[in-house]
Amino acid sequence: MRDFTPHPFRPAWWLPGPHLPTVWGKFGRHQPLVHDRVERWTTPDDDHLTIARMGHARPGVPHLLILHGLEGKLTAKYAHGLLAQIRAMGWSGDLMLFRSCDGELNRARRMYHSGETTDIDFVVRRLIADSPRTPLVIAGVSLGGNVTLKWLGEQGSAVPEQVVAAAAVSTPFDLAAGSRHLERGFARQYVKHFLKTLTAKTLAKLEQYPDLCDRERLLACRTFWEFDDLVTGPVHGFTGAADYYTRSSSIGFIERIAVPTLLLSAKDDPFLPAEVLERVWGIAARNGMLRPHFTERGGHVGWVEGLPISQRFYMESTLAQWFACCF
Numbered sequence: 001m002r003d004f005t006p007h008p009f010r011p012a013w014w015l016p017g018p019h020l021p022t023v024w025g026k027f028g029r030h031q032p033l034v035h036d037r038v039e040r041w042t043t044p045d046d047d048h049l050t051i052a053r054m055g056h057a058r059p060g061v062p063h064l065l066i067l068h069g070l071e072g073k074l075t076a077k078y079a080h081g082l083l084a085q086i087r088a089m090g091w092s093g094d095l096m097l098f099r100s101c102d103g104e105l106n107r108a109r110r111m112y113h114s115g116e117t118t119d120i121d122f123v124v125r126r127l128i129a130d131s132p133r134t135p136l137v138i139a140g141v142s143l144g145g146n147v148t149l150k151w152l153g154e155q156g157s158a159v160p161e162q163v164v165a166a167a168a169v170s171t172p173f174d175l176a177a178g179s180r181h182l183e184r185g186f187a188r189q190y191v192k193h194f195l196k197t198l199t200a201k202t203l204a205k206l207e208q209y210p211d212l213c214d215r216e217r218l219l220a221c222r223t224f225w226e227f228d229d230l231v232t233g234p235v236h237g238f239t240g241a242a243d244y245y246t247r248s249s250s251i252g253f254i255e256r257i258a259v260p261t262l263l264l265s266a267k268d269d270p271f272l273p274a275e276v277l278e279r280v281w282g283i284a285a286r287n288g289m290l291r292p293h294f295t296e297r298g299g300h301v302g303w304v305e306g307l308p309i310s311q312r313f314y315m316e317s318t319l320a321q322w323f324a325c326c327f
Helices: 019-027 077-088 118-130 143-158 175-181 185-208 215-220 224-235 241-248 274-284 314-325
Strands: 037-042 048-054 063-067 092-097 136-141 163-169 261-266 290-295 304-307 310-313
Touching (some): 037 118, 048 118, 063 118, 077 092, 077 314, 092 118, 118 143, 163 314, 175 274, 224 241, 261 314
Parallel strands (some): 163 261
């Protein structure tokens, strides 16, 4: 692996604080879609996953798999910005959409969550089976970062040899700490935004599975903890939110990661208290495969640089640089 020295992050002056960069990528950025086709794959439990594909895997040419964040969509701008970066490098790539995030409610009783790793395992192994001589790199963003790190930690030294490197961006390493952090101040607006679609999906799920959860308690949920204690935890085999967070937080798995992995986060990320990053840094000091890069500013999947008429997105260029250095 070549030396990796990322350039310093220079925050855009016109997006001060942690919140404006966080919301700009979703509401203010223009990013063309770069995938050329969409495929639907049947999962081992007879459900489906949707994969947005750019280019075709080729022997010896790296291929990128992206996992998006909570309630991400096919149009996720950061994902297509990253795909555009690696397309310029001559690589191919895919965006895996978590169950129910493709605009269609999935059939199975389960959905997706921060610790669910059977779907990434299925997709990675299918990519390998389809093109065994293609090296793979994986980028997980926010919730997708937690899933990526947890899967890599679960695999440990048994990770498929085709998986050469990974990156996790704005990862909620400690789900309980992140959940509580989002219950204060302006951050509650993020929870309100996400709970709107999560609740709507769960109400639709109740049409499929009437015993899934209590409808009135669902409508009364105002925090992630309440929602995860009622829905995410019990539906996916946990006793509640505390059990779900404890068993799914990637901070408990990263020490076992056995491939070069970039951990890119901002210390002012409004989704996570900064002290969690201090704990992650300590773990990374014991595992030479982990490369933490924690900027002072950037928000959550923000990192906007440049001027309004010439914006640059630090996360995407930094990940492209990281992956290029791994070959």
